[in-house]
Amino acid sequence: MVCGKGSAVAVCLVTGWVGNSSAQQLSEEEQLALVYGDRDTVSIATGSKQLLRRAPAVATVITAEDIKAIGATSLDDVMESVPGVHVTRSYQSNFSIYSIRGIGANQTTNPQVLMLQNGVPTNTMFRGDRGQAIGAPLLENVERIEIIRGPGSALYGADAFSGVINIITKNAETAPGTTTGMRAGSFNSQNVWVQHGSRRGALDVAAYLQAGRTDGAGQIVTADAVTRFNRAFGGSSSYAPGPMSTNDEMIDGQLDLGYEKWRLRGGYKRSYAGLGVGASSALDPVGREKGERINADLSWNDEAFSRNWGVGFTGSYLQYAEDMTYQMFPPGTVLPTGTFTNGMLGMPGRWERQYRFSGNATYTGFADHSVRLGAGHEDLDMYQVRTLKNFLLNASGVPVPTGAVIDYSAIQPHQLPHRRFNDYAYIQDEWNFARDWALTAGLRNDNFSDFGSTTNPRLALVWDTTYDLTSKLLYGEAFRAPSFNEQYGVNPGADGNPNIRPERIKTIEAAFAWQAQPDVKLNLSLFRHIMNDTIRTVGKSGGVGFQLTNTGQLHGSGAEIEVEWNASRKVRVTANLSLQEMIDESTSMDAGYAPRKHAFAKAEWQMAGNWMLAPQVNWVADRRRVPGDTRSPVPDYTTFDMTLRNSLEGGKWELSASVRNLFNATALEPTLYLAAPGNVPSYPTSAIPYDLPVAPRTLWLQAELKL
């Protein structure tokens, strides 16, 4: 058959190909396909009314339906399926690190990714990431997730460094009616939730509440930091081999009110969780972290404010608290400075609040131009800090036992309260300078009260090359603001540095979207980035102790390939392959930890009746050790998941079951290699000697009821 894509009409006539006769009656699905299109577009047509922009960026959108299909229960599950993204684990707690294009895989925090909820930043100030004590976002109230890979500071400002994640929550329009659900699964996990959306005249009301708990997998750690101390200094205090502390209890509630052009949202989330492998890489069966977040935002938007103007503004508030209880090292731990008879204990706490105000305007009065202007003010205040502990750090940063736990806030706080202001302005112009060509140019200036000013540009050239091919060439610069801990922290590992500057990145990308066949779409993106002013731990200038400072440069490159194939009306296959390498220019060697090869594939099969089966496979490979790390190579792993769904009673009930890591593959995430900085043999902290196991086979069952 030669009447394929690209053929002229005459070719089909010459070949004499004749399709099916029209006489047959169309089935229910065939008729609906003629109205709404394929499965994807049916879902879009029956989804929410939403305006999707042509973004000059490399982006992935995960919808609520996608989330159900892959059996995802938290953002971690979703992120692993996104091209260019791998979810690894902090070796200090159990915090999930979203490493985008290889960036940030070697860290205990995740400040290179800007997390937005309905467009409002939710990154916290102490560590700069989305908040370690609050857990990964739950998904039952999520309408869609937009993930932008690459720099975004020209529009979003700080921390849009390796990527931006924007979580769009459900509202009365996208989730009308009342739904309640429950899920139970392995490791004594239970979640229950209820969600409601309705309209009262011009007022939209949506509310959601979820409660959940889990013991977690409690994977066994063979040896921890204390194991090393025991070998070096004597003692037998380590809990290893023993289970990680992975229990968690959480409450999550959100409210969404809409009235004409106004929207008011509020949220409350609380988590009370174990510390994974421990705050100091030492198993901690008694420690807990309690996180609490309260957020609210009020916005007003009028896209047709006047003939050529669209206008909007947003004011938001976020309060975040971390209240920790650590047993950093167990009772009997011996260090060169003494013995911790009751264990090395700490109860740090931090309370911060953020106020943000922003306004934007879009002007379309110039022919072939769409200009977007914006400005804003941010007040980021860590207003209270608590330091309770039973030790002090000496000049080398080594803990010295001091007896009872007392308040050291006045003597040696782990952090002082700090307040940061930022004023910013940006402009972006999308210029259609020729048929099928558009150039987007943007520039944003941020002026921070503590570390100064930074300006970041963005250029995107988009060419609608042919009817079925779009090509993009993108350039952007971005920055990651130093966290308060990096500026002012007092830690056993390294002290903060008030003079520290933001990390910077420059990225160039080429992206292609090709509708290769009516049922096959291919996306290819190629990138190269250079990072400088990297924040790292170095010895202090006096030779005693360590401090964070800007030093060194890394460069990386890679490619992401995606395939979407609607194999039939009942089967859809999507797959992606991500390749990357990152070179640390101080060693000219691989920066390590992040997979250089990563592939993910899933199929969605609409079976007889209302059954839906969705198998998926995830392959993580080629994670290098850094120079000096003589441990054996990190083993590759492949996991299989399977999700089965069915709906009953006209869709009122939806039942689903999912198995993650079906074959119980051993999957390990690399722990950080810490060469003793400055060759100080008594350097007190150490990574876990062995790599960390991630979740074994996990099963859950779920029922949802639409009332």
Add this chain to the structure above:
Amino acid sequence: MSCMIQPTLNRHPVFRALAGLLLLAALVAGSTQAFSDIAGSQARKAIAGSGRVAIVYPAIGEPYRSVFEQIISGIESQTGGHTTNFEVGANADFGELKNSLRQQGVEVVIALGSQGVKFAATLDRDIGVVAGGVIAPAGDELHDAPVQSLSPAPALLFGRLKQLMPGARRVFAVYEPRQNGWLIRYAKEAARAQGLELVAYEGQDMRSAAAAYQNILSVADSRRDAIWLLQDSIGAEGGTILPMVLQEAWNHNLVVFSSNFGHVRRGALFSLYPDNVGMGRRLAGMALGFLSSGSYEEQGMIPLREVQAAINLRTAEHLGVRPGKGMEFGMVFPER
């Protein structure tokens, strides 16, 4: 040790109370929804009710199920939820279903989808029928009952075309007569009313459809002509005809608009597609009108007027088409 580290929230009373409350709500809600089969047949009664209006809709999986759920929600918003709803599978026992309708005193049936229409065609004439959720009945005898088609009204399509392309003078279409003959009759009238000439080719099979498009593309003038893709398995066949038409139209800067929402994602300039909830409200209005008057206000096939619009901005930019500020679109492609 002076400071005992004790988890204080491990069984926090607020957490336990909240979890228990949610669990209770879910269980109570669940217990009120009993599964019930109708004498073992595949016809399934979904919602208990005592109204004089029944909805019969097809058993179909997602994502298509959502279409009917939205239509039903529109119906129920008009009837106050006083309907009796039946999901019918491919092998449903229509006899049992009819008995059930009679026992419940149903006076009018809103038949959705091909399966619903197929059932409605077996009903005696003392029960009213309002049909919807189909492009056109596949030969089922519905007497004089109204059938709300899923095909957008040509008048609305042509009106939108004139908004986006004020210079449009001629519209070409290729259609399979048994599927869309009825609609073309409406369309010719609607075109005339808007100062357009509709040039419609019959496509009995793929070969004749391809030949028709060859004719169209050889004569079409991008300044004044446009191509209309119908909901047609021949004239807008997705695997071969559609990509050819879209590619040639792109190359010749021709406007292509469609009655199929999915075509906009593929590259058509715009489409009108059903506002399912609005369509449900309209069906409910027709059914309630029958209940009050005992007769139908309209009869036979009715093109859909409850629609939303979708546009492809990539195509619009390629064609130099600029949607006006006041123009509302329910969906904008391409998505990022």
